Amino acid sequence: MSDLAEIRDASRAFIADRQWQKFQDPKSILLALVGEVGELAELLQWLPANKARELLHEEPLNTRVSEEMADVLVYLVGLADQCGVDLRSAALHKIEASAKKYPIEKNLGVAPDKA
Numbered sequence: 001m002s003d004l005a006e007i008r009d010a011s012r013a014f015i016a017d018r019q020w021q022k023f024q025d026p027k028s029i030l031l032a033l034v035g036e037v038g039e040l041a042e043l044l045q046w047l048p049a050n051k052a053r054e055l056l057h058e059e060p061l062n063t064r065v066s067e068e069m070a071d072v073l074v075y076l077v078g079l080a081d082q083c084g085v086d087l088r089s090a091a092l093h094k095i096e097a098s099a100k101k102y103p104i105e106k107n108l109g110v111a112p113d114k115a
């Protein structure tokens, strides 16, 4: 079982134990996901960009960021579950497609072209 399948199954059990399946539709889960992304962004929004990497390793910020990242991941996995998407496979395919779209010889050390 992949890590994502383990998260999906744990989330399904959490939801079933509370009889919350009736609240699990794609739109509701997407809105919850966006809310959690906002909570994550709020933690980073005023960090000085040149010190953010260092500050994100310090407590209590590191714990707070990990909690919000977990919320984002759980809702994303839930959305994929509702949509019948194999998220692990989709992500790996997307990385492979990006590697073809941005070959190393044309993109080494430079920002991707918008073309």
Ligand SMILES: [Mg+2]
Pocket: 036, 039, 067, 068, 071
């Ligand atoms: Mg949260």
